[in-house]
Amino acid sequence: MELEAPRKGRALVVVVDDRVSHGDSPDSSGPLVTELLVEGGFAVVGVVTVAADEVELRNALNTAVIGGVDLVISVGGTGV
Structure with a gap:
């Protein structure tokens, strides 16, 4: 039987x-x-x-907050 370690968050x-x-x-x-x-x-x-667009990024972050995510990691977007 394999036990799963406790998660730190979503x-x-x-x-x-x-x-x-x-x-x-590809990503x-x-x-x-x-x-x-x-x-x-x-x-x-x-x-x-x-896309590297302020509105799209804001929408993704808002969705994460509304969804109750504990951590958001963004990668890329050096031109935003």
């Missing part, structure tokens, strides 16, 4: 990248961050990809 990964959000490039960051969070004891509830 996490959401937000990837901010125009090419990935439009399907022009390599989201899976890596997800793996690291799971190894760190978090339950990752999803990976959301948005």
